[in-house]
Amino acid sequence: MFCQVTPRPRNAEATRAAILTAARERFSRESYDDVGMRDIAGDVGVDAALVSRYFGSKEDLFLKVLEHCGDAPDLMDGDRATFGDRVAREAIFGSEHDGQLEHLLVLLRSIGSAKASELVRxxxxxxxxxxxxxxxxxxxxxxxxxxxxxxxxxxxxxxELTGGQTLTREQSENMQARMAAILQDIIDG
Structure with a gap:
């Protein structure tokens, strides 16, 4: 069966970004071994050769996806003395940077593949x-x-699994305070 690809307007940067987004979404839903370059190309509406031209091999594309898994705010930004509080608050209540589960899923789905697991490590x-x-x-x-x-x-x-904390606001704040204290203790040693 012949699959016709609808041409995209020429914009190399936008196409590259779309390929990277499609790859991240694929790798978060399927294992590394089950994702093909043609699958990703099909998701974007480009030829698989273009994916290879922009990113090289599937391994290279996966590495690029892993680089972008760190798009969440850097844990080390901010005052060290408030590390526990700010990180616990984000972990308990979420933030404008939600979507981290997708990044975690990329990592978790990689465990089953010897190649991807080594790249993640x-x-x-x-x-x-x-x-x-x-x-x-x-x-x-x-x-x-x-x-x-x-x-x-x-x-x-x-x-993420529970769709947010299923606790009351007061319970969530209590949990955030306890998590903050534990994290700060870990960091301060």
Whole structure:
């Protein structure tokens, strides 16, 4: 069966952004091994050769998606003394940067693929854990960085799975205060 692709207006930057968005959406819904360049091209309405021209291989495109998984506000921005409070508030109540679950899903769906899992590990170490550990400082910074990240991701997933906190406002504020204290303790060591 022949599939005709509707031509898009020529705008290289917009097309590149659309391909990247389609790839992120695909990788958040399907495993790395199940996503094909033709699938992504079809989602955007371009030829698969154009996807390859802009991004190279599927591995290169996946790496680019992983780079953009860090579009959420940087954990290290802001005063270190208020780290626990501001990160817990965002994890409990959400923010204008919601959509982090999609980024987490890209990471979680990658676990089943040996190739993608290795890329995620390498990218996470280079782009996130290395800088986060340096920011935390101290001999046990790798441990504290992993604990903080796991706690934050767990709360984000919990919030997204339930469609938001199912607690009263007062209970949510109590949980935010407790999470803030735990996170700050992890960071301060």
């Amino acid at each position: 390498r990218t996470a170490d280079e782009s996130f854990f290395g800088p986060f550990q340096a920011w935390i400082g101290g001999s046990d910074a790798p441990v504290r960085a992993r604990l903080a990240a796991a706690f934050i991701m767990g709360m984000e997933v919990s919030r």
